[in-house]
Every structure is written in C-alpha cells, then in structure tokens.
Amino acid sequence: MELFRDIKIDWVGKAKYFIALSAILLVAGWVSMAMRGGLRYGIDFRGGTLVYVRFAQKPPIDKVRAALHAKGLGDSTIQEIGDVTRPSANELVIGLDVKSDQENALDQGKTLILDTLRETFGGAEANKRDLNAVNAETLAGALAQRDPLALGSAGGDRYLQLARAILAHRDKEQSGLVTDFAQLRQVDGVSDAVVAAMRDQFYLGQFAVRNVEIVGPKVGAQLRRQAILVTLYALGGMLVYIAFRFEWVNGAAAVLAVFHDVLITLGFFSLFNYEISLTVIAALLTLVGYSMNDTIVIFDRIRENMRLMRRESFDDLVNASINQTMSRTILTSGLTFLTVLVLYILGGEVLRSFAFALVVGIVVGTYSSFGIAVPIVVFWHRWRGSSPVAGPGSAAGRVRAAQKEDPSRMAVAGRK
Secondary structure (H helix, E strand, O other): OOOOOOOOOOOOOOHHHHHHHHHHHHHHHHHHHHHHOOOOEOHHHHOEEEEEEEEOOOOOHHHHHHHHHHOOOOOOEEEEEEEOOEEEEEEEEEEEOOOOOOHHHHHHHHHHHHHHHHHHHOOOOOOOEEOOOOOHHHHHHHHHHHOOOOOHHHHHHHHHHHHHHHHHHHHHHOOOOOOOHHHHHHOOOOOHHHHHHHHHHEEOOOEEEEEEEEEOHHHHHHHHHHHHHHHHHHHHHHHHHHHHHOOHHHHHHHHHHHHHHHHHHHHHHHHOOOOEOHHHHHHHHHHHHHHHHHHHHHHHHHHHHHHHOOOOOHHHHHHHHHHHOHHHHHHHHHHHHHHHHHHHHHOOHHHHHHHHHHHHHHHHHHHHHHHHHHHHHHHHHHHHOOOOOOOOOOHHHHHHHHHHHOHHHHHHHHHO
16 A cells, blocks of 8 residues: 655755754753753662552642651652543552662651551541451451351351452452442442441541552662663664674664664653653663664665666665655554554553653654664765765766776876
C-alpha cells in the first residue's frame, strides 16, 4: 500500500532544518535538566519507599502533606493517581527517599508513613480492628470466635475459606477499600449473621494501603548503572552490525541518530517532569530498536538504488531512496504512534511514563532516520570529496569515463 506516489522532496537540502530543530530540542532539554538539578529518577533508581493509598473520599492532599510534615517527613512527595478511565480513583502515592541501606531504616520509612496516615485518617473504634487492613487469618479467627454460622469446633477451615473470599472481594471488586459492610453480602456464604459478626469486631477505615515498594539506595544506584550499560551495549552491537552490513560510516551515523533520539527523549522527560524508572528504560530500548529499523530500511534502499540509478548524483539518489520509503515510514510510524498515544491517554498512571517515552521517541526517531542519520552519511562523502556512486551521470563517473577514453589527454590536463 502506497500513500504517496512520485514524491520529489529534497530531503538532503532540508537537512539543515532538521539539524536546527534537533539542536533546539537538545538545548531546551538540557537547560531544563540543569535548572531542575538533573533528571527525576523514580524509586527504582534513587532508592526509597513508595506507599500507594486509596481513600474512601477524595484525598485531602494538603492534610496529608501537613501530617507528614509534622512527623518530620517534609521531604516526602505526594502524587495523585487517576486517569480518564478512573477519574474518581481517590488514590495517592506517597514517596520518601531513604539514604541508608540498613533494613531497619528501609522499614522505618514505611512505618512512619503508615502510622501518620492511621493517626490522621484512622477513625479507629475501641477494641475493633480495621477490616480494610486485616489479613485472612485474622478475619477467620475473629469469625471462628463468634461462630455466626454455628459450625462449632469444626468450622476453622470453613471460616478461613470464607475470610479469603471476603478479602478477595475487598481487594478485587472494591479496589481494596470496603466503605459499607452491606457490600460484603455479594460474597457467597456471607449471611446477615456473618455481616453482624464482622460489624461487631471490625470498623471500616477511611483508607487502604494498596501497595508498598521499598528499594535501597545502593540497589537503586546499581540499577541506574546497569540501565546505562545495557543501552550502550545495544548501541555498540548495532554499530558493529550496520558497519558489517553496510559501511562503518553508516553504522556511526545510525548510532549517532539513535543516541540523538535518546537524548531528546530524556530532555522531554525533564521538560514535563516525568520520572525515569525501569519501565522507561524498557521504552528507551524499544525506541533504540525502532529507530534503528527505520534507518536500516533507508540505508538498504540507498544501497539498492546505487545499482539501479548509477547516472544520478549521490544527493539525488539519497532523496529518491527516502521518497520511495516514505509511504512505508508513514504507515508504520503513524499506526504505532496512534497505539502508544492511546496507551498514554488511557493506560493509567503506572504506564504513563512508558507510553510518554514511546510517543516522543517514535516522532523523534522517525524524522532522525532521514533528517539526521542520512545527512551524516552525505556530509561525510562530501567532506571526503568522494561519492559511493560513480555512474556516468555523476561527477566521479564523468571523470572515470574520460580517463577510460583518453588517459593521455587527462594526464596532460592534469599537468596544466
């Protein structure tokens, strides 16, 4: 399928505009990094504690921040989680940097955050436990003690199964937060007597902890170093492959273009204040392969046309090769871009950074293939004063043809 036919765009002549655009984007990104003090790393790379909390009502961020500050956790970060599919998720993620790798220090950060939330929003009742925070064994023991189903001493296993079903309903159907005991009547085996027994022994807290992530600073530094190394290894491997497949200058140009894509994408992360996490590194590696694929397609078409268009100059041959692959580029990149754009909009907070890296990377990687990588090869041959094309229609071809017809005349011309 071809979207465009007989395109005659002078891409080589417009290379200066692409280079200027890249320079602007690179400068803007690195200025942003300098102003922000570097990239914003996620918990995977900087180390610390993340606590994901869901509230029964819209979370009062100012109240949470004031409570954490009063406990000496003023450097913690608070981010509201939500997207178009769950506009009223009522979820927060609270982050706290941890400077020590000691296990007690790592646990202390989590404990401080949880204790602060319980003191601020606990709503505890005397001699009762929070149903939104108990495990299956605790709930089963409480039900067995009351024995609302009159099972006697043989009801231990039955109550454990019932407790697991209740908590599964709490975590999956109620997103970890039960706001009314009547909601538990949807669970098979839960009768009015069971609900009454739970009501007597438990209360419903205003929040529930959905997940806790803890990463030590030393582990974070190791992950950061490994992420850089794996990206460099990928670029090095591609350089060797393309140098073997085409020429070393093609490999260098392709790697420089991909390196350019990664730097611009990181600059956008700084401009929009997104975190760099392990999922973002996965997206960057995906981008490396995607951008390299586009570049190889153009290089391969250039190599084919070197045999078919020997009468053309190298600039004309390169322009024709890019124009011939433009339909394929627009179809592939356009459909991929639409897919990751939907993922960015609807994928939720967890996938947002990953999708953002691909959204930016696909756009930058597509234009860098013909706007950065190919011009580098063209400029190299111009600088060397040579061209890989030496057909009769090219300057080098005319010289060789004249030498073949009358070598002595060329020698005399050379002496003059």
